[in-house]
Amino acid sequence: MSQKIVLIDGHSILNRAFYGLPDLTNSEGLHTNAVYGFLTILFKILEEETPEYLTVAFDVHAPTFRHEMYAEYKGTRKPMAEELRQQVPVMKEVLKAMGIKTIECAGLEADDLIGTLSACCEKEGMEVSVISGDRDLLQLATDHVKIRIPKTRQGRTEVEDYYAADVKERYQVTPSEFIDLKALMGDSSDNIPGVPGIGEKTAAKIIVKYHSIENAHAHADELKPPRAANAMKEHWDLAVMSKELATINVNAEFPYELAEAKLENIYTEEAYAWFQKLQFKNLLSRFDVKAPSNKIEDSFHEIRNRKEAEAVFEKADGAACIGACIFKNKEEVLPLFADQAQIGGIGISFSKEDHYCIRTGPDLQISWLLEQLSRVAAGAERFAIFDLKSQLDNLKIQKKENCFDVTVAAYLLNPLKSNYDYEDVAREQLGLVIEEKSEEYVKVCYEAYTAFAASRILLDKLKETGMEELFTKIEMPLVFALYHMEKNGVRVNSDALKEYGDQLAVHIQALEKEIYEEAGETFNINSPKQLGVILFEKMQIPGGKKTKTGYSTAADVLEKLAPDHPIVSKILEYRQYAKLKSTYADGLAAYIGPDGRIHGKFNQTITATGRISSTEPNLQNIPVRTELGRMIRKVFVPEEGYVFVDADYSQIELRVLAHCSGDAHLIEAYREARDIHRITASQVFHVPFADVTDQQRRNAKAVNFGIVYGISSFGLSQDLSITRKEAAKYIDDYFQTYPGIKTFLDHAVQHAKDQGYAVTLFGRRRPVPELSSSNFMQRSFGERVAMNSPIQGTAADIIKIAMIGVDRRLKEEGLKSRLVLQVHDELLIEAEQTEVETVKEILRQEMEQAASLDVPLEIDMHTGDNWYEAK
DNA sequence: TTCCTCACG
DNA sequence: ACGTACGTGAGGAAA
Structure with missing residues (x-):
């Protein structure tokens, strides 16, 4: 049994993997999809082949085109995508860690290395497998050299195999004729010009008949379409050059020790560490229990x-x-x-x-x-x-x-x-x-x-990193405040919740029936797929495709159709009821403990911006925007002898923005007036404060939101249902009015680009790796993140400080009242009746004094016998 | 699991 | 030319 060697075209396979897989990153923001894909292919090949030897060949210059001379001549050299470029050195390190031989040689393409090695190894009587995504290598195929081209189809990798005979069968030419074929037809992806006017079909016919370009040239006058005959004569120089470019050197000279390519155990400690770092969880299982001798x-x-x-x-x-x-x-x-x-x-x-x-x-x-x-x-x-x-x-x-x-x-x-x-x-x-x-x-x-x-x-x-104080003064004390809050829990009237759920069920059933009648059949209304078919195919409602998988049935799409189609508004209503029932009525009920309270979790280490998150259940997304949903807040009640006191910051993010930007105009405005959106409208649209119309205020509000989110004319236009141009005008007017904001946002992006992270007023950092992406979309996202994170993050810092203060004072002053919920800019306290005034004072002081900004931090505060009333 | 949808700030 | 607003979590359907 002869020995076997596998030769891998490194860049080619990385490239395949990169474009064949979605963008993966590990938690450090390192892109990993190409490396992952490469390894997947490698493992598959190794399992199939069990070779004695293995070598991966790379080109020396990272942004590689096989034929630089011509590439430069055509001026078509494109740089390698940044996300891919990053992965090349990582790939080499991973291979090194696995003990796999890699070769690269200045002045030689990976193709030449592979070609030479495959020729030598075959001569030595070995079986050779060449793995590449590049069909150019088909010219190397013989009876003992197999070219294997991996393809990613629907997430699975399949491999096409070519021995010499297979090349002949598939292309009707021998491997060596394949070079001539390429020389005629050219290959744009490889920057081989070929002969103008001769395409795949003609080239194949010519080579099948004449076997080489030289012979074809000798018989140029006989060539079938006269166009090809002329092209051959006129562009003979191009044909010759192309052939040269397409030919892989099988006699290159470079240092190589076969012994070094001997395949040993690739599941090494070092490789394990790399796989962990790259977070290839499912590849880790391949490693045996190899205890590191620490x-x-x-x-x-x-x-x-x-x-x-x-x-x-x-x-x-x-x-x-x-x-x-x-x-x-x-x-x-x-x-x-x-x-x-x-x-x-x-x-x-x-x-x-x-x-x-x-x-x-x-x-x-x-x-x-x-x-x-x-x-x-x-x-x-x-x-x-x-x-x-x-x-x-x-x-x-x-x-x-x-x-x-x-x-x-x-x-x-x-x-x-x-x-x-x-x-x-x-x-x-x-x-x-x-x-x-x-x-x-x-x-x-x-x-x-x-x-x-x-x-x-x-x-x-x-x-x-300047975060020690953030850690010791805010995050660590917060651990205790959150613990207290979880321990306290929030009381829920389970009977009332059940009643609420039952009422919803009645409505749901009625709507279900009506929808089935109008549709003429029963189906699962909760299935976007089935719903899409019913609405847009069966009922022929206009409103085409949107998502990859089919029709979009999202609320904003359906709302536009609702006026003309009664079934659509019924579906929207159904959805609302169904959501309330499943997520809230039934969902919350499952979390009520024996003490009649829900002890949700408040997580401190989840969000990118520094906010707290809430799970099991999520108590930070209890409905409030619609009356029907808001009703559920009536089941959140204080225990006997207590009332709820609810306090929320008024426009904390915009106030943070005003402060951080130092825009004198905006700071002045916010010092004077409470209605921030109205004052924005007044100043941006140049109308007196009192004359601002509701529409103007709505628009200004949308612009304010846009600013906080990292403004884009497209996003704003979507939100306001206006053209992009109009949206751009609003934004422009806004920046004209508040030039300090523009400067601040630009600086925020520049800072993040320079430093790699966005930072809050209290020094909290958020890395923004997307800013260095070569992908426009990703990069734009990074820019919005760079604008939003300091604002959202600073607001999060502030309410954390407030929470700590409130919790501390409630304890220090020996009060029975307790913190039960935090909803980003809102604190809910279950206050003992006689302590209400004290609690209100504490809330006001701790929240308003949490940070001293150039604009006042104001809060709205209400009391009530349930959360509905207290908000 | 992943996608879609939708609840909140 | 690209195809979006920022930050979350949960339920249901479909793969």
Whole structure:
């Protein structure tokens, strides 16, 4: 059995992968789709071929055209897309990490390298497989050299295989004649000119008959269409040049040791680290349990008895930094007891050598363990732990000031990531790769150790990036405020909620029936696909396609059709009821706890801008804009003896914008008047404040929103249903009126371009990798983000400060009243009746004084016996 | 899972 | 020429 070598055309396959896959990025903003696609193809090929040798060839110059001379002559050289260019060095590193031989050679194309290698290897009696997306390489095919062209079809990669015979079958020419064929017909993608006037068909006929351009030229007068005969004579020089360009050099000279191409285990530690970094989660499973021999693991200890545990805590007492974690028992417990969520023990790490996993046991009570942990934590300069909020039920924190939430710190340093697990932090900050299959105690020790070791590094990075104060003064105190809020929960009248749901069900059924009657058949109204077919095909309602998958049935589309088609308005109504029932009536009911309250989660490490997010359930999107939806707020009620006090900032984002831009005109305006949209209308449209029409105010409001979102004439025109030109005029008028805003927004974009991130008034950063994209759409998006993030982010900073202040004062002043919800610019407090005035005073002070801007921060405040009334 | 739709600021 | 407003989360359908 002869040996086999696989030769891969690196750039060609990367290119294929890049254009064949959607744009993927890892959480650091690094584009990864080409690398991912390349690896997918590589694995597939290796599985099929099981070769002894493997080599990947690259061109030396990244933006590659096979024939630079001609490319320059034609002036058609296009630079490689930035997103792809970035991935080339990464690809080479990944291959290196996998121990795969790569070659490149100045002055030689990858084609020439591959051609030469395939010829040599064949001579040595080997079987050769050449992997390329480029059909040019078909000329290399023989009985022992197979050209394999991968194609991505519907997400799956299929490979077309060509031996010499297959080339002949498919193209009716031999591999070497293939060169002549190309020389005649040319190849625009490869910048081979070919002979003008001779296309694919004619070229094929000529080569099939005459086998080479030289022979064809000799018989030029006999060539079939007279046009081809003339072309051949007239452009013979082009034909010769093209043939030269199309010919791959199989006798190139370059250094190469076959032994280096020997395929060893590609699933190395280094490769594993790369795959993790690139977040190729499903490719990671290919790796065997190859434990990295990290020395640190030697000092990981598992402790199961009281004596040793006591010794650990004694030693930990007084340590400068303590890293810890609390872990749960594996779910061997019957579901019946699942909600007990038993704690299995803790991890603790406090020096280079001290890392312990302490398990609960007969003489190691969990309560004692947690007590000890809390005690030593209070004594340390820094107590580091992941996701502190989730552990506050277990820990008795005596000193908030020394707490360091590693998750939150990692979030501040890169808010774009989707999770901040200890595995990620260990890899990113400590360069440690933790083995998936490690024993539990090892993982526990790793988590504690990572908290311990990474906290120092993260703290330094926070200092370097000017975010230390943001972290210690805002984010860390906020952890506790959010914990209190979750713990408090919000009371919901479940009977009233049920009643609300039942009423909705009645309406839904009636509407369903009417819709089926008008449609003439029953179908699933919730299915956009089925609905599209009914409306736009069966009922022939005009309003064509919009989405990739079919017709758009979004509300803004349907609203335009509603006046002419009763069924459409019924569908809109149905949708509204269905949404209210499924998401709110039924959805919320599932979260009401035994205490009659919903304890939703408020997440601190989700959003890119610094806002808080709310899940399980989302309490930040309870309906309010329509009366019907707003009614659901009546089921949110305070407990007996309490009332709701609701306070929300008035136009906080626009006020932030006025302050940050320093536009004197706008600042002056906002100092005077409360109705910001009206004053904008007055100044932009040059009419007295009192004479502003409703339409003018609406337009001004839309412009204000547009400014905050990162204005574009297209977006504004959509919103106002006007032409782009008119929208552009509004924007222009706005900038004329407030030139400071224009300057500020331009600066925001420029700053983000220069620094790579947008920044808030309090130093919070948001990376904007899209700004360096070669894609217009992406880049425009980046610009809008650069304009919006500082505004939205600063507003988020401010309300966080307010929340912390409100929560702190409610506690400090010994009040029973409590914070129950935050909705971005709004705080809801369940206030004990006799404390209402105090609470209102606290809210007003803490919210209005949260930041001192050049414009006043104003709030609207209401009280009520339910959320509907209090808003 | 991914897409579409829609609820909020 | 490109095809959008910024930031979220959830439910239902279809793949």
